[in-house]
Amino acid sequence: MKKVFRFLFKLLFWFVFSSFLVVFIYKYIPVYITPLMIIRSFETSENAMPKSWKHHWVSIDQISNAMQKAVICSEDQNFLKHNGVDFKAVEKAFTANKSGKRIRGGSTISQQTAKNIFLWPERSWLRKGLETYFTFIIELCWDKERILEVYLNSIEMGKGIYGCEAAAEYWFKTSASKLTAYQAAAIASILPNPRVYRANPASSYIQKRKVWIVKQMALFGPLQFNNQ
Template identity: 50%
Template structure:
């Protein structure tokens, strides 16, 4: 029986990823964990905000801002940005605090299937799911899922929920500046605010908008497979 466990693990995880290539995820591991956390604190009325929108119904500036802010080599890598990882390791060894080297594909794997925290087991599973996602999903699908499950504030997941919660509008009507602000709070969405941006968010958002223009804007998205 133990010999069959690796085969079962591969079969189940491949099936998970393959199904979600075609079916929009109704929730994610991170959403479920946040809901459980609220209930564990006695907040029985708490509900996460999540409302799926297809990529073509979201303002192009948002996915482009997320690429510009987090993973500018998204179209070219196979799930892992080795140069960014090497740079992050070097900076960590020097005691410098820098943004992580996780790609959008890794973020999707972690948010969708795993749990928060740091351990070799979780990192190993993240790498495995990342490889499956890159092998079984086109880049546009990876980006579409990420834009919908990323946490943009406490309990606010995805472009539509963020647009409604912060600006009372549809995700298709987000401005370039609003999109950039949403993208730059992603490393710490409960610490930084997209709707009341401080100096860091304003400065980073302006930089992100410039990067979006340099990457080619919507033309970049149209070139994704």
């Protein structure tokens, strides 16, 4: 039994050490590829050959302020205030789901970043537990600006489209730095299901969401990180 416990302890130690090491490295270097990109490429593959994807990493100063605010207002309006988990949003989602109403989950931008960078997309208690674990680490090691930068460069924004630079080119033939408020809101509008919804041309549903997001952006005010 001592050997088993010693083995499990070593296993746990190296898992924690390696996860912290990877998160620390990603604090400084771009994330060019994620498990989600690989998994999606095989899901849509033909003849067992993975399909390519569009992804162009850009620094946050090359992403328009409108795009940054659009995803915060759409996905996680308490992003700058919470420590990775928005318990009020989780409670609201749980209550609504329990009553049978359709509502999005309570995942924050930090949680979505942890899932996209380190884990797989399918829902399970194991993945949710690991997601919470990695969320804790990135909130501990990265500042909010870095979390948002990685999120905006890794999130799925269309079928085979990852990150706002590739999305800006694909949907509006422009760059992430030049996205207007309505263009940014259109991209943010499709995030609930980016492989089904289209940012341009927008359906009536996406158009309504786009208008709502732009209004939220105006109410949100200036986007200021704690390190600024």
